[in-house]
Amino acid sequence: MASHGKTDIERKSPILVVGAGGLGAPALLALAGAKCGPLLLIDPDPVELSNLPRQTIYGEADIGKPKAIAAARRLAELAHDLPVEAAVARLDERNASRYIARADFVIDATDDPAAKFLINDVCVALGRPFVYGGVLGLTGQAMTVMPGETACLRCLFETPPDIEETASCRDAGIIGPVAGAIGTLQACEAMRAVAGLRPALAGNILALDGSRTGRIRIAPIAARPGCACGAARSQLSAAQAAN
Ligand SMILES: [Zn+2]
Known part of the structure; x- marks a missing residue:
């Protein structure tokens, strides 16, 4: 993909995948299939029996093992020359800067607002582009944030959505295909970004309705004036410069 003679896996900075569950598992498989890396994945949880039907990166022998370790092992089988680093940890306020500063691009594959x-x-603080992914009920969403340039999550929501709503959707167990599609789309955004191309969902939110209507909609998201990310200011000055 790169035009300067280096293959993707010779790149130094990894793609950071936060979460190796419903979104992260399909994202990791798509990245490994494209030999796109190096990859750094972080997840605190063990593989559970209930994960197996939807998170096909794992097998029965992985039950009880940390997802990060089991996923890294599977990726090594699928793409043996792809560098994969795994951390059994929860991304939190103490370690987030350390992990994100190392990355070229971040995939938000968490299920926690x-x-x-x-x-x-x-x-936003470190200027690292990332792709947000979320599944609410039968609807999946994805949006890529180019910090200071396109709308961020706080432009969109201001505050985290109700955690009970997301928890009930997680329990519903019907989100597999929607999460698989969103996770794969997130991998595509990462591939574009590290290849030097503009991510297709930069400044646009994609909503995939997994119910009977089955609609896919892509809508531009305006940066919110006053949001600390500063994207509204830079969009305004870009518009003024164009006039
Ligand atoms: Zn913002």
Whole structure:
């Protein structure tokens, strides 16, 4: 993909994948299939039996093992020359800057609104592009944030959505195909970004309705004036310069 003679896996800075569950598992498989890396993945949880139908990166022998370790092992089988680093940890306020500063691009594959806003805030502060992904009920969403240039999560929501709503959707167990599609889209955004191309969802939110209507919609998101990310200011001055 790169035009300067280096293959993707010779790049030094990794793509950071935060979470190796419903979104992270399909994202990791797509990245490994494209030999796009290096990869750095972080997840605190063990593989559970209930994960196996939806998170096909794992097998029965992985039950009880940390997802980060089991996923890294599977990726090594699929793409043996792809450098993969795994951390059994939860991204939190103490370690987020350290992990995100190392990355070229970040995939938010968490299912926790607080973690999504932490990723947003640290990526904005450090100037790292990232792709947000979320599944609410039968609807999946994805949006790529180019810090200071396109709308961030706080432009969109201001505050984290109700955690009970997201928790009930997680329990519903019907989000597999939607999460698989969103996770794969997030991998595509990462591939574009590290290849020097503009991510397709930069400044646009994609909503995938997994219910009977099955609609896919892409809508531009305006940066919110007053948001600390500063994207509204830079969009205004770009518009003024064009006039
Ligand atoms: Zn913002």
